[in-house]
Amino acid sequence: MLLGGGALGALALLSGCSDDSETRPDTGGGASVAKLRATGARDSTALLTRYDATVDAHPALAKRLAPLRAETARHAAAFRGHERSASPTGSGAPSASASASASARRERPPAVPKDEKQALAALAQAERHIADARTTALVTAPPELARLLASVAACGAAHVYLLAQGDPGS
Numbered sequence: 536m537l538l539g540g541g542a543l544g545a546l547a548l549l550s551g552c553s554d555d556s557e558t559r560p561d562t563g564g565g566a567s568v569a570k571l572r573a574t575g576a577r578d579s580t581a582l583l584t585r586y587d588a589t590v591d592a593h594p595a596l597a598k599r600l601a602p603l604r605a606e607t608a609r610h611a612a613a614f615r616g617h618e619r620s621a622s623p624t625g626s627g628a629p630s631a632s633a634s635a636s637a638s639a640r641r642e643r644p645p646a647v648p649k650d651e652k653q654a655l656a657a658l659a660q661a662e663r664h665i666a667d668a669r670t671t672a673l674v675t676a677p678p679e680l681a682r683l684l685a686s687v688a689a690c691g692a693a694h695v696y697l698l699a700q701g702d703p704g705s
Contacts, residue, residue: 567675568676568677571675571676572616575610575613575683578668579611579665581665583607583608583611584644585647585657586600586603588645589654592647595651596655606694655698659699662692662694666687666695669684669691673688
């Protein structure tokens with residue numbers, strides 16, 4: 536599965552690197568780019584909320600999920616146009632993505648299964664859904680944004696793989 540996702544991401548990345556502006560469909564200008572970036576930021580923020588809810592429900596998973604959550608915070612920042620999140624791990628001043636995540640959690644936290652394995656499966660399913668949506672969006676994205684979408688989609692596929700694995704310490 537990881538190899539398939541990685542191969543798909545690499546293929547998308549390579550197609551995003553080519554200068555095929557003549558064959559790429561019209562993207563509608565800046566509005567489409569802004570919409571794709573906003574969707575990317577919103578989806579990453581929703582994943583942050585899901586990571587936080589999962590850790591709240593299953594504190595024993597905090598250490599295992601911390602690196603994946605930190606990557607997801609960086610993805611949200613990248614879609615917003617920032618190089619990196621001010622605080623992807625929660626140390627120091629809260630970042631914009633952490634604030635958005637906290638705001639979304641106050642509105643309606645996602646349901647988290649009581650069983651840890653099911654909670655990880657639900658998180659993996661959310662990652663897979665968003666990675667698939669980002670891969671689909673590559674078709675209409677301009678090259679620079681296509682590279683970001685491909686990279687983040689490939690990272691999401693890797694997250695799915697890591698979430699699906701058993702206890703990493705065993």
